[in-house]
Amino acid sequence: MVIVNPRPRGPRTLAARASVAETVAAELRARIDDGAVRHVTLLVPDPHARFAAVELGARFFADTVLAEGYGLCTYAFAWNPERVAVVAPVFEPYTSTYGDLRIRPDLCSVLPDGADGVLVVCDAEDIEFAPRTVLRRQVSLAESMGFVPSAGIEHEVTFTTPEGEPLVSDGLDYAAGGLNPLRPLLTAVRSAVDPLGVESLRGECHPGQYEVVLGHRDALAACDDAMLQQLLVRRVAAEHGVRAGYLAAERPGAGSSCHVHISLSSSDGFPLTHFVAGVLRAAPDLTPFWAPTWNSYVRLRTSAFSPRVVRWGVDDRTASVRVAGTGASTRAEVRFAGADAQPHLVVAAILAAGLWGIGEELAPPEPGELPVTPWAARAALASSDLARKLLGEQVVDAQLAHLDEEITASCDTVTDLQRRRGDLRA
Numbered sequence: 001m002v003i004v005n006p007r008p009r010g011p012r013t014l015a016a017r018a019s020v021a022e023t024v025a026a027e028l029r030a031r032i033d034d035g036a037v038r039h040v041t042l043l044v045p046d047p048h049a050r051f052a053a054v055e056l057g058a059r060f061f062a063d064t065v066l067a068e069g070y071g072l073c074t075y076a077f078a079w080n081p082e083r084v085a086v087v088a089p090v091f092e093p094y095t096s097t098y099g100d101l102r103i104r105p106d107l108c109s110v111l112p113d114g115a116d117g118v119l120v121v122c123d124a125e126d127i128e129f130a131p132r133t134v135l136r137r138q139v140s141l142a143e144s145m146g147f148v149p150s151a152g153i154e155h156e157v158t159f160t161t162p163e164g165e166p167l168v169s170d171g172l173d174y175a176a177g178g179l180n181p182l183r184p185l186l187t188a189v190r191s192a193v194d195p196l197g198v199e200s201l202r203g204e205c206h207p208g209q210y211e212v213v214l215g216h217r218d219a220l221a222a223c224d225d226a227m228l229q230q231l232l233v234r235r236v237a238a239e240h241g242v243r244a245g246y247l248a249a250e251r252p253g254a255g256s257s258c259h260v261h262i263s264l265s266s267s268d269g270f271p272l273t274h275f276v277a278g279v280l281r282a283a284p285d286l287t288p289f290w291a292p293t294w295n296s297y298v299r300l301r302t303s304a305f306s307p308r309v310v311r312w313g314v315d316d317r318t319a320s321v322r323v324a325g326t327g328a329s330t331r332a333e334v335r336f337a338g339a340d341a342q343p344h345l346v347v348a349a350i351l352a353a354g355l356w357g358i359g360e361e362l363a364p365p366e367p368g369e370l371p372v373t374p375w376a377a378r379a380a381l382a383s384s385d386l387a388r389k390l391l392g393e394q395v396v397d398a399q400l401a402h403l404d405e406e407i408t409a410s411c412d413t414v415t416d417l418q419r420r421r422g423d424l425r426a
Helices: 013-034 058-067 089-095 131-142 179-196 219-239 272-282 296-300 343-360 372-380 384-392 394-410 416-424
Strands: 039-045 053-059 070-073 101-107 111-113 119-126 147-159 198-203 210-215 243-244 249-251 256-265 311-312 319-322 331-334
Touching: 013 039, 013 058, 013 131, 039 101, 039 131, 039 219, 053 058, 053 070, 058 101, 089 394, 111 179, 119 131, 119 210, 119 219, 131 147, 131 219, 131 343, 147 219, 147 343, 179 210, 179 219, 198 343, 210 219, 210 416, 219 243, 219 343, 256 343, 272 319, 272 343, 296 372, 331 372, 343 384, 372 394, 384 394
Parallel strands: 039 119, 311 319
Antiparallel strands: 039 053, 070 101, 101 119, 111 119, 147 210, 147 243, 147 256, 198 210, 256 331, 319 331
């Protein structure tokens, strides 16, 4: 390890983050000066739950980028998963010239990368719908209301062959010996993600499925580290000739989730009921943030623990919002999002809805339902004045544009299902 930056535990204000960043900057400069750090990889969360990345020489990073930032092509926030620009009015200012925007490293996120490198997550300037910007805005709003958010994120991953077949044929929920065929892979995964402050790792209920749980930390760190965890897990899997799948549904009935445990620290306590009420009332309108892909709706429609019924319960994993813990550890586990969702946008949407619930002193609604097709989800978001109030016009328009592109791409594709059903018509 070339630089030490322990992952935080519990809540931390934006000001406290800035103070930590100054300390890390001094240590990082020292490690660059003595040659221990030779390269720095800048990472920017994009709309598809992955990083846009560029590797820099450490000296250039220290001498120039720390003070001035670095240029990133604007289309990184307007591209589809295949890195082709999405045509939509909200993106035209960024795709008409393919110019640069400025990204700035957030040194609170520094993570060792091999023997002589570090990874650093960055903010993007002057682009309202950049996922990290959307979340930072909600954290700032929470602090202005007297709350400091913290979150713990659970991600489920399915290990398969490159062709998509699970590496084991049985479910692994809480398994011990059943994990033996995966032991070399899982040992490497555990070693890779350990610096992120892992709380638990275990087999999950579907063939080849595994869960990684990160401990509570401030909301920005929680989402950065959730994406860093996916990056590292995929890297290890590739080294073992294995696919690490983060589809919301690897197959019908087999859901993979991004569960968010969230709480608000305040001298007056966490107004949990109002927060949950806001989340439940806004959840149907915000479905494209929980379910951004065509595959997302396979999970919502077919998974046994699908959160499509919008209700809450105490220590109830069949509820879409589960109140968990006791005393100071009491928190809301929001279970709407699939493993394919963008964590920063998910947590931003949760905070926006929950803070609205607190501000309006809302009561939980009667149980309802999420939209369970991409068309219905799109219609709910497009017609929602509440979503625009909570997240802003550009954020909503950008999410709609990405969902439109996803729907079009899926409708323009010939699949094995279509071939099989076509043959059955013979």
